[in-house]
Amino acid sequence: MMSIRWKPWPKKNACCPGPWKKTGCCYSNTIRDTLPDAPGKTPKVFFWRNKLNYNMSRNRLNDLDSKTYMKFLKSWFPFETGAEASFISFFTKTLDETNHPTRIGYYPDSPVLxxxxETTGRQPVSLPDQSDEQLHYALIDLRGKEPSFFGEGDLDAIFHNLFSRLKHRAYVTLWMNCGTDMAAHRCAWDVARQTTRWFEMKDEKIGCAGMTDNDQPYLGAQGGQLVYAFNFRHTLSAPKAPASLTPPPHYPEHQWDTRLRMPLWFVLKPPPRKEKVKLHPAKYPEVLVERFIKNFSRPDDVVFDPMSGTGSTQIAAVGCHRRGYGLELNETFADIARLRLEQHNVQHVAAAVYTADAGHLEQVKGLPLRFDYVITSPPYWDMLNMKGAETQKSRKEKGLPVNYSDSETDLGNCPDYATFLQRLLRIYHKVIQRLRPGGYMTVIVKNIKKKGVIYPFAWDIVDGLSDVLEPVGINFWLQDDIRLAPYGYGNAWVSNTFHQYILTFHKPGKREV
Ligand SMILES: C[S@@+](CC[C@H](N)C(=O)[O-])C[C@H]1O[C@@H](n2cnc3c(N)ncnc32)[C@H](O)[C@@H]1O
Incomplete structure (x- = not known):
């Protein structure tokens, strides 16, 4: 099997010896020196080479230079004029095998699209049309469509048409826009799910409308509108179900209470992690948690996290004068959490992290019987057990743990996604029993991408909790402090997922004063 080695950027002007000299260092220095990004600093990019002297200029997907290519891999981007052209240029070459312009299907029939x-040198084909000419990509702009549109048959006709004409392994992008209304997001997710009957979902990108860098220390640009760009690939040999879209169910329109409103998306550049907490592979920053704790709870309230890791929730809670409680299965992480609380010299307010399986929280002595606010982040299924991921390798080299534990009760060790989701939801339902009526719960989570398959983890959590909680809020934490890696370079769209869903739920009822 071909082995792929990951190498950090060589130092500026340094040249590596051997056969890599021409394609490796020189190329990577060029990217590192010039790659711009919005907003924030130039990201560092990982450059990969393998024993076959992989050449960065070999690119079967498009005609882009590596700098432009890499920029597109980031899973969020400023949504502005010209976004159409950047998608078209990424997902197609200018000319097809016969040296004719590639054909791009588009909907609706708008002069802008x-x-x-045309500005990219490709040939526009308004969809649906009667021709049977092959298409190389399709951009379907569904911004502004009402949920009822999806039952009217227009999109069915387009998908039928595309299914027979789109080149095998070519891409389709659906654009859908959303604001702070949770129902609109759920509608978009539903349409994306239904589209998987025709095409395989490969990734999502988050387009941030009106992005300007307002240069706050931790919270950078922020805004209240976004565009989902769901990217699909034509790989199925036949549609999996009768190809007919149904309008998404009527989701209740929970508008944010203005008092609690947060920006829909924001860019976070947290301070670097301290030595001890680096032991944990997936910690969230206290500056982020603090904002939510302040929004959704009052001083002296009980804030709870059933999967506390190194205690970020409790540290943030006590910093906001709330009582911070939590559970953590892994003894080492729980010890670090307790040590951190000790170092914070918490005397003014109660706080504790217990080493325990959250699946049995009723057996934990000392845990409050009522939680006022819950904020938590689940394991990313068994992704930490996946060998070969870049972060895994670099953590191993530094002698840091690569997974949470080997325990069977660790949700990060569940063998299949359905069991994992079911067990997590069971834990959440137990937690919710202790959440007081009128209380809020926030879950910070990413959709999972494993071996080329997308598992819509964030969306499934919303569906799985809707029987007991009202999904009232959604925010996107856009990460701007992670290095880009060229997954799938030159062959396939594999984004660097640098956005996390922050989902907030409300337990029906009123808070007693
Ligand atoms: C994403 S991490 C949480 C990180 C934490 N928010 C922080 O900032 O440090 C998920 C945590 O869930 C823990 N975990 C997994 N299964 C658990 C279970 N059954 N009960 C309690 N904790 C569990 C893992 O050990 C891991 O530390």
Missing amino acids: KRAI
Whole structure:
């Protein structure tokens, strides 16, 4: 099997010996020196080479230089004029095998889309049309469509048409826009799920409308509108179900209470992690948690996290004068959490992290019987057990743990996604029993991408809790402090997922004063 080695950037002007000299260092220095990004600093990019002297200029997907290519891999981007052209240029080459312009399907028949395609030198094809000419990509702009549109048959006709004409392994992008209304997001997710009957979902990108860098220390740019860009690939040999879209169910329109409103998306550049907490592979920053704790609880309230890791929730809670409680299965992480609380010299307010399986929280002595606010982040299924991921390798080299534990009760060790989701939801339901009526719960989570398959973990959590909680809020934490890696370079769209869903739920009832 071909082995792939990951190498950090060589130092500026340094040249590596041997056969890599021409393609490796020189190329990577060029990217590192010039790669711009918005907003924030130039990201560091990992450059990969393998024993076959992989050449960065070999690119079967498009005609882009590596700098432009790498920029597109980030899973969030400023949504502005010209976004159409950047998608078209990423997902297609200018000319097909016969040296004719590639053909791009588009919907709706708008002059803006048509012009955008023409400016890239490709041929626009308004969908659906009667021709049977092959298409190389399709951009379907569904911004502003009402849920009822998805039952009217227009999109069915387009998908039928595309299914027979789109080149095998070519891409389709659906654009859908959303604001702070949770129902609109759920509608978009539903349409994306239904589209998987025709095409395989490969990734999502978050387009941030009106992005400017307002240069706050931790919270950078922020805004109240976004565009989902769901990216699909034509790999199925036949549609999996009768190809007919149904309008998404009527989701209740829970508008944010203005008092609690947070920006829909924000860019976070947290301070670097301290030595001890680096032991944990997936910690969230206290500056983020503090914002939510302040929004959704009052001084002296009980804030709870059933999977506390190194105690970020409790540290943030006591910093906001709330009582901070939590459970953590892994003894080492729980010890670090307790040590951190000790170092914070918490005397003014109660706080504790117990080493325990959250699946049996009723057996934990000392845990309050009522929680006022819950904020938590689940394991990313068994992704930490996946060998070969770049972070795994670099953590191993530094002697840091690569997974949470080997325990069977650790949700990060569940063998299949369905069991994992079911067990997590069971734990959450137990936690919710102790959440007081009128209380809020926030879950910070990413959709999972494993071996080329997307598991819509964030969306499944919303569906799985909707029987007992009202999903009232959604925010996107856009990460701007992680290095880009060229997954799938030159062959396939594999984004660097640098966005996390922050989902907030409300337990029906009123808070007693
Ligand atoms: C994403 S991490 C949480 C990180 C934490 N928010 C922080 O900032 O440090 C998920 C945690 O869940 C823990 N965990 C997994 N299964 C558990 C279970 N059954 N009960 C309690 N904790 C569990 C893991 O050990 C891991 O530390």
